[in-house]
Amino acid sequence: TDNLFPYRVYGGQQDNTSVMIESRNPSGWAISDHNWNSSAGGESAFIAFNPDDPRYTMGGSYQGTIELLDQKTNEGKGVMISPIQYQALQPKNMKYRFNWNAPIIWSKHDNAFYHGGNKLFRTTNLGKSWEVISPDLTRNDESKLGISGVPYTNEGAGGENYGTLSYVKDSPNEKGVIWTGSDDGFVHVTRDGGKTWTNVTPAGLQECLINSIEVSPHDNATAYIATTRYKFNDFTPGLFKTTDYGKTWVKINEGIPYGAFTRVVREDDVRKDLLYAGTETGFYISYNGGKNWSACQLNLPVVAITDLMIRQGDLVASTQGRAFWIFDDLSLFRQYDAAAKGFQLLRPEDAVRVSGFSPMDGPANDSEERGPSSPIGTNAPTGVVFYYVLPEKVDSAASLTLQIKDAQGAVVHAYSSEADKKFVSFPGGPNPDPTLSKKSGFNRFVWNMRYPSVEGAPNVYIEGSYRGHKASPGLYTAILKYGSEEKTTTFSILPNPGIQATAAEYQESHEFQSKVEAAITEIHRAVNQLKEAKRQTEDLIKVLDTDASRKEIKDAAEALVKKITTWDEKVVQRKSESNDDIINFVNKISADYIFLKGELDSNTPMVSQGAREQLDALNGLWKTYKAEYEEIVQKDVVNLNTLCRQKGVDKVSLPTSK
Known part of the structure; x- marks a missing residue:
């Protein structure tokens, strides 16, 4: 994997090219062929590059061939160590012997x-x-370095070459320390950049394939090897650990059964002694440096895991014929504490502001398959993912709430396990806030990084989104309350590294969008208030129709209804019933505000001059309409109520604003 955003996953494909796939689609729904490309080398490629600048990429192929690919120009160049046609030669007669998967690394x-x-x-x-x-x-x-494949055929592509290096690993934190493993069971290390080498093969290790080597990111002297003897029909797991540069080794296979022969082991780069292992039958995890292991398959198919890599808080797995898989939130494993009981809130992984979507953005459902069914990759969640634990016996009467605050302590959004009973759903209107799950054990909730939705006007169909704008990059606090208990944690929203914008620009965009959203909510609250006043007034008229002595009240009520109707028609378009009606009926002011909101709802925090001018124009128009609204509320409704009281008729009342 490289270290770009999104980072790209590289590997060889059997009977195909090498491949390079983006780990997520930051502006779309799924990872498709538009996010794929070929890379250096061929089907058997080890691929190497500077992860921070992967312009020049080396990829291998058969018999030691190497391609240097310039990913900027897409021009490739052969850089084979000795350009020799090896395919008809016996390995013992080759100048150099190379494995089918000859290792290549960048240091x-x-x-x-x-x-x-x-x-x-x-x-x-x-x-x-x-x-x-x-x-x-x-x-x-040399007895094992003859013609490959005999007596049936000569396997000339190198797939059966023997006596070759199968893995190379340099220490992540110590210059000059390089480990090698061979396909016939030798382990060597140099601590001076290759000047001197020491055979540190574990004592008594039988002839085997050293399939991978891992150097601890926490301790320079600690290393791990994953060995396998499946070619000898021995399917015993073979993980070993050293804490003294290979002088001594211990087996660390407890918990991995026979048949799950081991292909790769990695140590987490944040939590010491947290190990991940890929085997022939799936994924295993250890929290104590390999003293014991547990299967942790989750939704991963039962498949051979050929490699594992940690990148940007994710664990990336390659498999034997079942694609790349990504566990995209290692913070769960890193924070796991078997002794912890009761109510818990885990610190969420910092999240990057992206424009895409994911089927994993919604509530967790253990019974459903996560992700698309078509042959495309599933996007990672595009929000902040919260995990929390509730007690074994959940108190059904206890409230559960989540409050998110910005660095200044202002509430950004709040959620509850209870649905909003006052929420009114209608076509073309806003969606309700998702609710917090309240089940025993682990629960998951994805915050979309947005402020609350603006208020709608029931039965007014508007093309556009009511969603609040995205929160700016920065530090945030989450407060989860369960009954009388409270848990607090912090997390960060990170900017998309590809977007060049300052903190001031994000703040300006936030303030501008907040003004637009406040105006929409203010308008719709006024619309809803006067709609209710109109309903009550029309009910009053129905009663007065049979009483000629109260004509004065009836006339005043009819005048009020007419005035509210005229005002309402200026502010909202009630004729629209679908998105297509935008071409049939002219937008009114609230829809114009929502259209402006949509123009601003971008991951790029730029407020254009056109947006400023349109907001000024809309604000000027709303100022006029608001004055008319206030006249209706403060004069016309008051006068009608006063007249009703004088005549002994019940008054019209306005609903309370939220």
Whole structure:
């Protein structure tokens, strides 16, 4: 994986090219072929690059061939160490022997690429020249280096080459420390950049494939190897750990059953001793440095996991024929505490503001398949994902609320486990806020990073979104209350790294959109108030129709209804019944505000001059309509109520504003 945003996942595809896939679609619904591309090398490729600047990418293929791909120009160049046609040669007669999956890595310590054959090679000039920095690091057993595939056929592509390096790993924190593993069971380490090498193969290790090596990000002397003997019909898991640069090793397989032979092990880069293992039958996890393991399959298919990598708080898995998979929130594993009981709120992972969507943005449902059914990738959630734990016996009478505050302590949004009983749903109107799940054990809630929706006017169909605008990048506080208990945590909203904008621009956009949303809510509250006043007045007229002695009240009531109707027709368009009616009936002022809101609802915090001018125009028009509204409320309704009291008739009352 590289370290861009979104980061890209690289790998070889059997009988195909190598592939490079974006880990998410930041502006769409799913990860499709538009987010894929080929990369360097071929089907058997190890792929290497500077993750922060992956312009120059090296990818391998058969018999030690390497392609250097310039991903800016999409031009590739062969940089094979020794351009020799090996395919008819016996491995023992080859100048260098290379595994089908010959390892290639890039090292940040010297900006160099390393390539493993039976020896280790290094280039510091993008393959223009290579230097040999090791002796033969394999068993070099010539009895097993004859023609591959005999007596049936000569397998000339190198898929059965033996006595080759199968893995190379440099220490993430210590310059000059490089580990190698071979396909015939040797482990070597150098601590001086290749000048001297030590065979540190675990004592008694049988001939096997060293499938992966991991160096602890927390302790330079600690390393792990994943070995396998499936080619010997031995399916025993084979994980080993050293804490002294390979002088001594211990087996760490407890909990992984026979048959789940081990292909890869990784240590979490945040929580020490949190280990992840990929096996032939699935995924395993250890919280104590490998002393014991537990299966943790979740929704992952039962499939061989060939590699694991941690990137930007995610765990990326490659599988044998079942695609790439991403566990996109390692904060769950990192915060897990088996001893913790009762009510808990986990710190959510910091979230990047993106424009896309995901089927995982909604409430969790353990019974449903997450993600699309068509052959496309599932987007990661596009909001802030909260996880909380409720006691084994949930108090049904206890309230559950979540309040989100900004760095200044102002409430951004609040949610509850109870639905809003006053909410009125209608076509073309806002959606209700989602509710917090309230079940025993783990619960999940995704905040879409938005402020509350603006208020609607029931039965007024408006094309556009009522959703509040997105919160600006910054630090936020979440307060979860369950009955009398309260838990607090913090998290950050991060800007999309590809958007060049200042904190001041985000703040300006926030303030501008807040003004637009406040105006919409104010207008619709006025509309709803006068609609209710009109209903009461019309009911009053029906009563007065049979009483000629109260004609004065009836005339005043009819005049009020007419005045409210005239005002309402200026402010909202009640003839529209669908989005297509935008071409049939002229927008009124509230719809014009919502259209302006939609223009502003972008991940890029830019307020255009046109938007400023339109807001000024709308505010000027609303000022006129608001004055008319206030005259109706403060004069006409009051006068009618006064007249009703004088004549002994019940008055008209306005509903209370929210």
